[in-house]
Amino acid sequence: MEPNVFNQIANQYDTEERIQLARRILEKLNPTLSLGTKKTLLDFGCGTGLLGIPLTAQYKEVFFVDDSAVMLEVLQSKIKANGIENAKTMAVGDLAGSNVLPVDEILLSLVLLHIPETESAIQFLYRLIRPGGKLFLVDFDKNEKVSHPKVHNGFDQKTLRELFLKIGFRNVSSSTILEEKKVFMNEDASLFLLVAEK
Numbered sequence: 001m002e003p004n005v006f007n008q009i010a011n012q013y014d015t016e017e018r019i020q021l022a023r024r025i026l027e028k029l030n031p032t033l034s035l036g037t038k039k040t041l042l043d044f045g046c047g048t049g050l051l052g053i054p055l056t057a058q059y060k061e062v063f064f065v066d067d068s069a070v071m072l073e074v075l076q077s078k079i080k081a082n083g084i085e086n087a088k089t090m091a092v093g094d095l096a097g098s099n100v101l102p103v104d105e106i107l108l109s110l111v112l113l114h115i116p117e118t119e120s121a122i123q124f125l126y127r128l129i130r131p132g133g134k135l136f137l138v139d140f141d142k143n144e145k146v147s148h149p150k151v152h153n154g155f156d157q158k159t160l161r162e163l164f165l166k167i168g169f170r171n172v173s174s175s176t177i178l179e180e181k182k183v184f185m186n187e188d189a190s191l192f193l194l195v196a197e198k
Helices: 005-012 016-032 069-081 118-128 157-167
Strands: 040-044 061-066 087-091 103-109 129-140 170-184 187-197
Touching (some): 016 129, 016 170, 061 069, 069 087, 118 129, 118 157, 129 170
Parallel strands (some): 103 129
Antiparallel strands (some): 129 187, 170 187
């Protein structure tokens, strides 16, 4: 088994660039979320919680799930330092046996590009959402300048919308929300937001 690269970078993950990008994503994301409704949110692939922590004030509960134990440790210390009581961290493997499912909404920000099997990942997430719930996906538009064996080089929005519909989601919409410099494998890139309802 190869080492988890995110375990190795977790303690240095919160760079000023990443913090600012998370803020810009949050600005675009906030109008689409069910803020103030006191629902449950699952931040899948949460990393150190740059997006999810600010959202804890808007949800009844936020569940932070990640594959990196060290990322979750960094996040746990932030939760403790900020006195956040409605947040819970867990490993991806612990999700199935937990009592937190189904959730009202799932947030997946800059995570899908790291998952080799796109369709099975979306099917997995579909099963975690209660009927009428939503999935919010932020990721990179397809970028031919990016080539890396461990990540997708972004996604074609139309193809992704069709895949979500095939899996069973409805009211699937997406649009490009940000244009950023040197943000994707040191290349300029655009980010999109896809919203899908179960």
